[in-house]
Structure formats: structure tokens, C-alpha cells
Amino acid sequence: VSAVAPDGRTLVSVDTDGTMKLWGVETEQVHAVLQGHIGQVYEVAFSPDGRTLASGDSDGTIKLWDAETGQDRATLQGHASSVEDVAFAPDGQTLASASKYRIKLWTAESW
Numbered sequence: 001v002s003a004v005a006p007d008g009r010t011l012v013s014v015d016t017d018g019t020m021k022l023w024g025v026e027t028e029q030v031h032a033v034l035q036g037h038i039g040q041v042y043e044v045a046f047s048p049d050g051r052t053l054a055s056g057d058s059d060g061t062i063k064l065w066d067a068e069t070g071q072d073r074a075t076l077q078g079h080a081s082s083v084e085d086v087a088f089a090p091d092g093q094t095l096a097s098a099s100k101y102r103i104k105l106w107t108a109e110s111w
Contacts, residue, residue: 001041005050005067012053012067014041020055022070032070036063043085047092054095056083062097064111074111078104 001014004025011023018037021030039058046053046067053065060079065072079099087096095106 001044003044003046003053005046006048007050010046010050010067012044012046014044014055016040018057020044020053020065022053022067032068034065034070034072036072036075037061039082042082045086045088047088048090049092052088052092054086054088054097056086056097058082060099062086062095062106064095076106076111078102 002012004011009025011025013021018041020034022032024031037057041055041057043056051067053067055063060081062076062083063072064074079102081099083097083099085098093108097104
């Protein structure tokens with residue numbers, strides 16, 4: 001699992017233990033290690049402005065991260081099974097998440 005920020009300068013990669021790494025595309029160096037998921041991360045997505053990273057976990061949670069520093073900003077709960085997809089709306093104010101039996105929309109006010 002991986003994703004590239006909208007500006008093309010940052011890449012996120014996911015290890016099998018749920019650890020994520022933010023890489024500088026030009027430098028090929030890790031500039032932040034993101035830890036905090038309990039299970040496996042199935043999907044990641046950058047917000048349209050590239051400032052926030054969302055990640056969906058096998059435990060049904062979504063984490064929101066500061067895409068520059070790697071700081072954990074929020075944990076969203078509401079899925080009973082693995083979060084298999086996350087995506088931001090073009091305005092960055094809504095996050096959609098999907099599990100096997102449920103789709104949820106999260107507004108910026110909820111995080």
C-alpha cells in the first residue's frame with residue numbers, strides 16, 4: 001500500500017506491521033515514521049492540499065496524520081470490520097471510508 005501526495009513531493013509506504021513511512025521523493029529519505037495502528041493498514045490517502053494523511057486499519061479505525069510531521073491528529077471509529085478504502089472529497093472537508101458492509105462519510109468537524 002502506498003500513495004503520493006498531490007504535489008508529488010512525498011510518498012507514504014506501509015509495512016506489514018502497520019508502520020508507515022513518509023518519504024521525500026526527491027531525496028529518497030524517510031522524514032517521518034508513523035506508528036499507532038494496531039492491525040494491518042489496508043489503505044492510505046492524502047487530502048487534496050497534502051497536509052493530512054488518512055489510513056484505514058484492519059481493526060476498523062481510521063487515523064488522520066499530519067503529513068509533514070507524522071503526528072497523529074485523530075482516530076475515527078465507526079466500522080465493525082476492516083477499513084478497506086479511504087478517500088477525501090476534492091474540497092478536503094469530507095472523508096469517505098469503506099468496510100465490507102458499510103460506507104461512512106466524515107466531515108472535518110468530526111475530526
